[in-house]
Amino acid sequence: xxxxxxxxxxxxxxxxxxxxxxxxxxxxxxxxxxxxxxxxxxxxxxxxxxxxxxxxxxxxxxxxxxxxxxxxxxxxxxxxxxxxxxxxxxxxxxxxxxxxxxxxxxxxxx
Amino acid sequence: xxxxxxxxxxxxxxxxxxxxxxxxxxxxxxxxxxxxxxxxxxxxxxxxxxxxxxxxxxxxxxxxxxxxxxxxxxxxxxxxxxxxxxxxxxxxxxxxxxxxxxxxxxxxxxxxxxxxxx
Numbered sequence: 001x002x003x004x005x006x007x008x009x010x011x012x013x014x015x016x017x018x019x020x021x022x023x024x025x026x027x028x029x030x031x032x033x034x035x036x037x038x039x040x041x042x043x044x045x046x047x048x049x050x051x052x053x054x055x056x057x058x059x060x061x062x063x064x065x066x067x068x069x070x071x072x073x074x075x076x077x078x079x080x081x082x083x084x085x086x087x088x089x090x091x092x093x094x095x096x097x098x099x100x101x102x103x104x105x106x107x108x109x110x
Numbered sequence: 111x112x113x114x115x116x117x118x119x120x121x122x123x124x125x126x127x128x129x130x131x132x133x134x135x136x137x138x139x140x141x142x143x144x145x146x147x148x149x150x151x152x153x154x155x156x157x158x159x160x161x162x163x164x165x166x167x168x169x170x171x172x173x174x175x176x177x178x179x180x181x182x183x184x185x186x187x188x189x190x191x192x193x194x195x196x197x198x199x200x201x202x203x204x205x206x207x208x209x210x211x212x213x214x215x216x217x218x219x220x221x222x223x224x225x226x227x228x
Contacts, residue, residue: 042222043201043203088154096207097156097159103153
């Protein structure tokens, strides 16, 4: 059973700080990785995808992937109260399915 | 781009009735659509994978006769919850994947349908 692990949180950061969200996965052969944000009562929205080792930046978001360590992270710079949500890590598997982690609750305090 | 819609957004029904939920990809053709269920404070649980023109593939433990999936076109998939019971009350979310040629395997989610069975 492929697994994706996330710390459930809540992770609390002050406004303007960097929020660091982490995710580990069990399948060493995984090739695609995604971060989704989900506000309470809403469906997930895609933040970033990453496929290669290293960093990928998009605005205030940076995804980091280390396949050797089976680790993917999401950094949110200049965190805003509107970033408060549950962040879901997802790993692609055969058949184009995604395996989701349980999510990390982020709270940004103003 | 990559917009997925769902209808209805919310439905309340009596126990024993059937409910149909539609999922549409509005600006792209989706060869594959996925149906998820999410209970409060839990993560998404994949129910089934729906490929256009073929039978859906259900995840272990999901009753195919209870959750009927039809993917009749490249832009529309439907989920019918048959003989719904209170334990079926949940947040049902679909996602759609781009056609494979040159595209990533990114899934784009619809806004979800909240089902309440009385």
